[in-house]
Amino acid sequence: MLEPISIDFAALNITTLLPMIITIVGALVIICIDLMTKELSRSFYTVLTMLFILLSLGTVFGFNGYSRGFFDVVLVDGIALIAQIIILVTSFLFIPLALGKRRFQEFAMAEFYALFLFMIAGFQFMVSSDNFILIFIGLETASLSLYTMIAMHNRAKAHEAAIKYFAMGALAAGFYVMSALIFYALTGSIEIHQIAQTLQARSFEPLVAILAGTVFMIGALGFKLSMVPFHTWTPDVYEGSSSALAGYMSIVPKIAGFVVAIRLFEMLIDSGVVWLENILYICVVLTMTFGNIVALVQEDVKRMLAFSSIAHAGFVLSAVLIGTTEANAGLFLYWILFMFANLGAFTMLWATRHRKNLWDNRYQHPFTKFSGMIKIMPAYAVVMGIFMFALAGMPPFSVFWGKLYLMSTAVNNGFVILAIIMALNSAIAIYYYMKLVVYMFLKEPISTDKDAYSSNISIALKVIIGFSVVITTISIVMIEPLLEIILNYITLSGF
Amino acid sequence: MDYILSLIIFFPLVAGILGFLVSQNSIRIYGISVAFIEFMLTIILWIGFNGNTDGFQFVEHVTVISHFGMNYHLGVDGISLFLVILSTFMTMIALIGLNIKKDVKNLIISVLLLEMTMVGVFLSLDVILFYLFWEFSLIPMLYIIGAWGSDKRIYAAIKFFLYTFAGSILMLVGILYMGYLYHATAGVWSFSIPDWQLLILPFNTQLWLFGAFFLAFAIKVPMFPFHTWLPYAHGQAPTIGSVILASVLLKMGTYGMVRFLLPLFPDATIYFVIPIAIIAVIMVIYAAMIAYAQEDMKQVIAYSSISHMGIIILGIFAINAEGVTGSIFFMISHGIVSGALFMLVGCIYDRRHTKKISEFGGLAISMPTFATIYGVMLMASVGLPLTIGFVGEFLSLIGFYKVSWILTLLAGTGIILGAIYMLSLYKRSFFGEITNEKNRNLKDLNGRELAALIPLVVLVLVLGIYPKPLLEPIDFSVKKMIVLMEKKAVTQEAKEFIVKVNSIEGGL
Structure with a gap:
């Protein structure tokens, strides 16, 4: 006979779930409102979403340090908190992009905002757990919402992107489950810290099984992080979805993936088994080099940004490989700075979105579209130029500091070769970012029709662009406090 | 006077940003005024500079990122002082000589931003800050060459950018490794040059770091075989771009050698001298x-x-007071002379829209003033005694003579070759009868051009006859640096080398 389970409510420590509960409740509220009235404008839903995100963010700030809850499956530690903050802030900054001047079908539907909040909740679960099942639930909740949101853009390309993403994502989910299964079979546990203890206790035997589990996990996370060779979906999905969503996708799902990668791979790298480190080393180098080289030959700015985001992900993954506290701090620092530059770049693309593909049959944002932009819209060209140089890692703009910090941790921990590879990759990367600058500043304009570029510009977009350009340019003064906060959170969780 | 260095660095930046408000028809005078004020600021710096002390002066120090020891650290010594003045002076002259009409506002703002980065490079004592300015200087130059150049300008601009960027990114790894070594030795993070100068490194480490830094500087200078970007950049750049590129940007490379390679890696430097x-x-x-x-x-x-x-470069790697002082003086004189020559070519290009020597001939008849100034600059470039070009060239060579007389002799033939190509250029373009009728009615230099060129002629002659006001402060700082190198050297050979090249034959 089974023992009756009795659990004290207080022991559940339900507050650890509070940030997710708020976003889920927010999503439900939006659905309920939509049931009652269809009259409401997208601005209402956007602002309401922003408010729920803010509330959730407020509760995240309320935590300090390590707490477990909900049958010990939820783990709110430092990296969970910092990742949640990044996820929420990014979402807060991206959702106003719905308020462009042009009306898009998806933003008129309340479901979009509900899905958006569900997705955030999914990512929040994903980062604040070390339980394989809860991570999986979070991952799938977020991914399914995201697939739907991409398809809601309702263009042929968007449908293609959504289906492609869905099919690939389903495969990745399969990999994930296989990996979890192998680890469970090996250790009898689905909690990463217990797996680590058990494996440590028997000094990582049998190696073949662990290898299989790791490889499946790299496959699964590799899809989310668009690591080479699991990156093939990235450019098509970015191209098919709206720029706003593509920009979002280049940041938030990846930070969630990084957190899981940190939790899992650092445990494995600590094992001292050399080939684990080697596999990751190869993946890191391949990802950043391949992403950069393929980005060189792209003809569309959005596809170029997609490949460059692959390269950035590879760059940041080196922090997981290095695995010290400083490296992890570098990861978050880099990603925060990258977020602002990328937000700006994608918002600029979003602002220049035109109903028709005026410049090229195939692409929406071919490089030729931006020819001579300095003569047509000087301020926009300068701003876009700043974002490009920032993404390329030119000093003194934001991403440079992340690069500097990551490279310096690589050097400090004896990964000098890795640091040199990173440096060479930056040298490759400058070329394709500069290509856009060359088009904007040095070529003659094709058409001088201002409206072709500004059809989607609204106050909301201008505010977002202005905000990100300010942060990108003055980031030098933010590094010190940011690092202080990040290091504080990370040391709390002991990574 | 406490914050004069910050003022010198950021005045062009602020002026450049405010320049967006100035309307197109007044922007040229605005640019010249800003450059003049900036030049005056550096003159004030020179007046306030104490030539009898050897350390850094007007030092400013503010912590920016304590986690990796990045500071806002500025200072000036005899080595950098005149390069700063050269930068502001040549920017001013180049702006006076400017006669581009198309999008001139963007051009002038770019030049002002470029000026900020140039003085920033010379005044930074924090290596990260140095790197910031070093890299940022590429962006305005890319725009200047790419937007106002001639036909193949975009190719030239990209080549210039990629070459120098690729070179300096490896320097960044070197910088970070150096920072790590400093941290490992001293226990604190620091990227400040005076701190780094105290760090004694093992020989093998020096070799690697030397390589990382040297590559970046060699591309910037540019040294053979990395020089291929330069003819393109010069060939395509507008006059103002060539002037600034030749007179200041190239000097950033040689300045880097003096500031970093010699005092930081003395043994590696001496190992690589030959x-x-x-x-x-x-x-x-x-x-x-x-x-x-x-x-x-x-x-x-x-x-x-x-x-x-x-x-x-030969002078720098002589590692003695004459050679290094001479090469720094030569940087300044070459800045003035090559800037002037590029400007003169710009003058004739504006009139004839060609730079082909075969198109000219007998220019001395139609443009006597032009020919005279060209002649003076040419002589200075060749290194005629009593012109500014002679002093630096002579000192550099005499310095290297103590290292190896045979290499000095070979380098000396370069001067003879220099006289050959320069004089043949002059002969073919200026002397003889007017063969091309288009050259007959060319107007001589106008007021704007004279205003830009005459100060340069005066400087060429004055400093050629009496170079002491510049040489003395430079010499002070250089001597201190060489003493430091001798103290820091870890290998016996290096110590002996320094003593040998710094002593006069027969006695110490």
Whole structure:
């Protein structure tokens, strides 16, 4: 006979779930409102979403340090908190992009905002757990919402992107489950810290099984992080979805993936088994080099940004490989700075979105579209130029500091070769970012029709662009406090 | 006077940003005024500079990122003082000589931003800050070459950018490794040059770091075989771009050598003296020969620049007071002379829209003033005694004579070759009868051009006859640096080398 389970409510420590509960409740509220009235404008839903995100963010700030809850499956530690903050802030900054001047079908539907909040909740679960099942639930909740949101853009390309993403994502989910299964079979546990203890206790035997589990996990996370060779979906999905969503996708799902990668791979790298480190080393180098080289030959700015985001992900993954506290701090620092530059770049693309593909049959944002932009819209060209140089890692703009910090941790921990590879990759990367600058500043304009570029510009977009350009340019003064906060959170969780 | 260095760095930046408000028709005078005020600021700096102390002066120090020891650290010494003045002076002259009409506002704002980065490079004492300015200087130059250049400007601009960026990104790894070593030794993070200068490194480490830094500087200078970007950049750039590129941007490379390679890695420097000197001699002779073969007047001067930079490098790697002081003086004189020559080519290009030497001939008849000024600058470039070009060239060579007389002799032939290509250029373009009728009615220099060129002529003669006001402060700082190198050297050979090249034959 089974023992009756009795659990004290207080022991559940339900507050650890509070940030997710708020976003889920927010999503439900939006659905309920939509049931009652269809009259409401997208601005209402956007602002309401922003408010729920803010509330959730407020509760995240309320935590300090390590707490477990909900049958010990939820783990709110430092990296969970910092990742949640990044996820929420990014979402807060991206959702106003719905308020462009042009009306898009998806933003008129309340479901979009509900899905958006569900997705955030999914990512929040994903980062604040070390339980394989809860991570999986979070991952799938977020991914399914995201697939739907991409398809809601309702263009042929968007449908293609959504289906492609869905099919690939389903495969990745399969990999994930296989990996979890192998680890469970090996250790009898689905909690990463217990797996680590058990494996440590028997000094990582049998190696073949662990290898299989790791490889499946790299496959699964590799899809989310668009690591080479699991990156093939990235450019098509970015191209098919709206720029706003593509920009979002280049940041938030990846930070969630990084957190899981940190939790899992650092445990494995600590094992001292050399080939684990080697596999990751190869993946890191391949990802950043391949992403950069393929980005060189792209003809569309959005596809170029997609490949460059692959390269950035590879760059940041080196922090997981290095695995010290400083490296992890570098990861978050880099990603925060990258977020602002990328937000700006994608918002600029979003602002220049035109109903028709005026410049090229195939692409929406071919490089030729931006020819001579300095003569047509000087301020926009300068701003876009700043974002490009920032993404390329030119000093003194934001991403440079992340690069500097990551490279310096690589050097400090004896990964000098890795640091040199990173440096060479930056040298490759400058070329394709500069290509856009060359088009904007040095070529003659094709058409001088201002409206072709500004059809989607609204106050909301201008505010977002202005905000990100300010942060990108003055980031030098933010590094010190940011690092202080990040290091504080990370040391709390002991990574 | 406490914050004068910050003022010098950020005044052009602020002025450049405010320049967006100035309307197109007044922007040229605005640019000149800003450059003049900036130049005056550096003159005030010179007046306030104490020539009898050897350390850094007007030091400013603010912590920016304590986690990796990045500070806002500025200072000036005899080595950097005159390069700063050169930067502001040449920017002012180049702006006075400017006669581009198309999008001139963007151009002037770019030049002002470029000016900020140039003085920033010379004044930074924190290496990260140095790197910031070093890299940022590429962006305005990319725009200047790419937007206002001639036909193949975009190719030239991209080549310039990629070459220098790729070179300096490895320097960044070197910088970070150096920071790590400092942290490992001293226990605190620091990227400040005075701190780094106290760090004694093992020989093998020095070799690697030397390589990382040297590559970046060698590309910037540019040294053979990394020089291929320079003729393109000069050939395509507008006059103002060439002037600034030749007179200041190239000096950033040689300045980096003096500031970083010599005091930070003395043993590695001495280990590499002979190989580098051989490359420098190749540069001198090879570039001179190519210059002789050029049909384009601007290319002749571009290659002569490479040739002269070879002698500057030779002087630096002489590691003695004469050589290093001479090469720093040569940086300044070459800045003035090559800037002036590029400006003169710009003057004739504006009139004839060609730079081909074969198109000219007998210009001295139609444009006597132009021919005179050109002649003076040419002589200075060749290194005629009593012109500014002689002092630096002579000191650099005399310095290296103590290291190796045979290499010095070979480098000396470069001077003879220099005289050959320069004089043949002058003969073919200026002397003889007017063969091309288009040249007959050319107008001589106008007021704007004279206003830009006459100060340069005066400087060429005055400093050629009496270079002491510049040489003395430079010498002070250089001597201190060489003493430091001698103290820091870890290998016996290096110590002996320094003593040997710094002593006069027969006695100490």
